[in-house]
Amino acid sequence: MVVVKLLLEITDLAVEVNEKEILSDIDLYIEKGETHVLLGPNGTGKSTLFMSILGFPKYKITRGEILFKGKDITHLSTTERVKMGIGVSFQNPPAIRGVRLKDLLRIEDEKKSVETGEKDLRPELMDITRKMKFDESFIERDVNLGFSGGEVKRSEILQLLAQKPDFTMFDEPDSGVDIENVELIAQEINTLLDKDKKPGLRERSGLLITHLGYILNFVGANTAHVLMDGKIACSGDPTEILEDIRKEGFKGCVECCETH
Amino acid sequence: MLRNTLERAEKAKKKPAALGGDVDIEEFEQEEEGEHEKIESLQDLPKSYKDTVLKVGVDPTEQGRAGSFMQIDQSGVCSNCSSESIELMNMKDAFKKHSWLSDYMWNAVPVDADKYTAETELRNSNGYFIRALPGAKETFPIQACMFIGDKNVAQTAHNIIIAEENAELNIITGCSTGADVNSAMHVGVSEFYLKKGAKITFTMVHNWAEQVEVRPRTGIIMGDDSTYISNYILTSPVKGVQTYPTAYCQGKNSKAVFQSILGGQKNSVLDQGSRAYLTGKNSSAEMVTRAVSRDESQIYTRGHLAGKSQDVKGHLECMGLVLSDDSMIYSVPELEGSATNLELSHEAAVGKIAEEEVLYLMSRGLTEEEAASMIVRGFLSMDIKGLPPKLAAETKRMIDMSTRGM
Numbered sequence: 001m002v003v004v005k006l007l008l009e010i011t012d013l014a015v016e017v018n019e020k021e022i023l024s025d026i027d028l029y030i031e032k033g034e035t036h037v038l039l040g041p042n043g044t045g046k047s048t049l050f051m052s053i054l055g056f057p058k059y060k061i062t063r064g065e066i067l068f069k070g071k072d073i074t075h076l077s078t079t080e081r082v083k084m085g086i087g088v089s090f091q092n093p094p095a096i097r098g099v100r101l102k103d104l105l106r107i108e109d110e111k112k113s114v115e116t117g118e119k120d121l122r123p124e125l126m127d128i129t130r131k132m133k134f135d136e137s138f139i140e141r142d143v144n145l146g147f148s149g150g151e152v153k154r155s156e157i158l159q160l161l162a163q164k165p166d167f168t169m170f171d172e173p174d175s176g177v178d179i180e181n182v183e184l185i186a187q188e189i190n191t192l193l194d195k196d197k198k199p200g201l202r203e204r205s206g207l208l209i210t211h212l213g214y215i216l217n218f219v220g221a222n223t224a225h226v227l228m229d230g231k232i233a234c235s236g237d238p239t240e241i242l243e244d245i246r247k248e249g250f251k252g253c254v255e256c257c258e259t260h
Numbered sequence: 261m262l263r264n265t266l267e268r269a270e271k272a273k274k275k276p277a278a279l280g281g282d283v284d285i286e287e288f289e290q291e292e293e294g295e296h297e298k299i300e301s302l303q304d305l306p307k308s309y310k311d312t313v314l315k316v317g318v319d320p321t322e323q324g325r326a327g328s329f330m331q332i333d334q335s336g337v338c339s340n341c342s343s344e345s346i347e348l349m350n351m352k353d354a355f356k357k358h359s360w361l362s363d364y365m366w367n368a369v370p371v372d373a374d375k376y377t378a379e380t381e382l383r384n385s386n387g388y389f390i391r392a393l394p395g396a397k398e399t400f401p402i403q404a405c406m407f408i409g410d411k412n413v414a415q416t417a418h419n420i421i422i423a424e425e426n427a428e429l430n431i432i433t434g435c436s437t438g439a440d441v442n443s444a445m446h447v448g449v450s451e452f453y454l455k456k457g458a459k460i461t462f463t464m465v466h467n468w469a470e471q472v473e474v475r476p477r478t479g480i481i482m483g484d485d486s487t488y489i490s491n492y493i494l495t496s497p498v499k500g501v502q503t504y505p506t507a508y509c510q511g512k513n514s515k516a517v518f519q520s521i522l523g524g525q526k527n528s529v530l531d532q533g534s535r536a537y538l539t540g541k542n543s544s545a546e547m548v549t550r551a552v553s554r555d556e557s558q559i560y561t562r563g564h565l566a567g568k569s570q571d572v573k574g575h576l577e578c579m580g581l582v583l584s585d586d587s588m589i590y591s592v593p594e595l596e597g598s599a600t601n602l603e604l605s606h607e608a609a610v611g612k613i614a615e616e617e618v619l620y621l622m623s624r625g626l627t628e629e630e631a632a633s634m635i636v637r638g639f640l641s642m643d644i645k646g647l648p649p650k651l652a653a654e655t656k657r658m659i660d661m662s663t664r665g666m
Contacts, residue, residue, distance in 0.1 A: 093620055
């Protein structure tokens with residue numbers, strides 16, 4: 001019996017936005033239970049890779065393929081991909097007037113509750129809400145409207161906790177968050193990535209964009225990738241790569257990668 | 261006086277309205293008062309009527325209501341009121357009771373404004389009379405229902421609403437048509453009089469049929485320290501609605517608020533405005549409209565703030581979403597400042613659903629259609645300000661219900 005260990009397989013991917021190539025030659029393989037980190041300077045296409053994996057229409061795949069759970073999802077809609085178990089926490093999500101945070105937390109339960117007629121959050125979800133330092137009145141607010149930087153990030157993680165994806169992408173979950181809340185966010189990212197289980201028993205995986213790498217003090221990663229000019233220039237042990245970047249900058253790190 | 265009024269009405273009989281498509285009233289049938297039998301309470305209505313009025317916020321069980329009024333076509337069929345501090349009756353009875361009532365006729369709306377006001381007078385129309393006695397603090401709302409029961413009738417009504425000094429009055433009005441009525445016309449003249457320190461909230465839900473022409477005519481005369489809050493909700497198909505309620509903020513510190521939710525569907529032509537003449541010292545007005553156009557609908561949303569004296573304030577806001585290429589939203593905000601030291605402002609935006617918002621919701625597991633519909637519902641479900649908590653919650657539910665089909 002063959003056990004499928006690979007959750008996400010990206011092979012030879014090239015992506016265009018407004019007819020301009022942003023990503024090319026991307027190969028990325030993430031196994032079940034693994035956490036990968038995506039590093040790189042501003043504007044190299046880290047978020048573009050996320051949106052391409054999500055299948056946002058603006059991001060046109062011109063070459064290569066994306067497999068998720070062994071299935072080709074290269075041409076599936078965002079809705080179908082999400083249904084298969086892909087989730088994301090956005091860096092700058094839009095505010096939507098009249099759509100409450102609570103409405104988004106209820107999406108998963110909505111189908112069941114149409115039958116039961118329930119309109120409140122499940123007690124379990126309410127507990128998670130409180131754990132993310134939100135109260136009943138906060139989740140009645142229009143999503144992201146007037147949220148502080150930290151509230152946006154906590155709300156993104158909270159929505160993912162309700163959604164329970166098998167593969168989660170985190171776009172700078174720690175930027176603009178104070179130290180105390182970074183630890184809280186990291187703790188729940190760990191929950192989303194099955195870090196409370198032994199490595200061999202972990203099922204869920206993640207890909208994380210971080211600028212400062214500070215959150216990696218709390219979230220253990222298996223592999224780091226450096227994205228430069230739309231290509232993965234270097235992959236390896238997260239601690240070593242971060243160390244290199246701190247000493248030599250992104251350029252130095254990539255040069256080091258190329259020579260070895 | 262009476263002769264003068266009738267003469268003016270006679271002269272204006274053919275006068276077209278300043279706005280909206282012209283409707284030939286002669287094409288519709290005139291029905292007499294008394295065609296529909298009187299009932300003790302809305303509980304005596306046939307089930308099909310009950311279901312219909314419930315959709316426009318009129319509760320046939322009458323629970324949580326201070327009183328109920330219903331007019332079917334030209335007949336005032338029901339008026340009951342359990343509140344000691346509120347008088348509710350049809351206008352014919354009100355004239356018998358209060359000899360002074362004629363003093364309130366046609367002061368807030370000119371009888372010769374157009375052919376519709378003229379027709380309302382010439383037909384000697386019924387309507388409702390609501391009066392909150394001085395100091396009344398009734399938290400339960402009065403519900404009033406204008407219902408078109410027979411095919412092709414032209415319904416007219418002349419309503420007088422008075423809030424005496426320091427009285428608080430909450431009114432829910434639902435307007436609807438019977439299931440087999442497709443074509444009809446409704447003209448409702450409503451004159452509001454707010455005395456010193458009075459407050460009226462007036463929440464109106466319209467749910468007419470596809471071939472119904474609607475021409476409400478509303479004027480509000482406001483005394484010192486009075487507050488008038490109007491909430492208007494229309495999201496179902498109708499042939500045409502044209503209305504431009506006007507608040508005369510004459511009293512010092514008087515305040516008028518108009519909040520409107522408009523959903524255009526099918527071939528509906530909605531021409532809805534609100535106007536405030538700010539003449540009282542420190543008087544103010546606030547107008548907020550949310551409009552969504554679908555199918556081949558046309559929505560005109562108008563607002564006119566006229567600052568006529570110093571220290572007045574007004575703000576006008578209109579947000580529109582155009583959801584189909586064949587539909588239209590025409591937003592006309594007007595500011596008129598004719599004194600120094602006043603503050604009038606407006607913001608208007610007409611656009612489409614932001615793709616970024618749709619994608620955000622899709623990334624949480626909704627389909628594109630589900631996401632768009634959640635955004636539209638959210639857009640229309642503005643927070644209605646100024647209602648007592650229970651009524652606010654009920655109104656919110658009513659809005660949710662009305663916007664579900666959008």
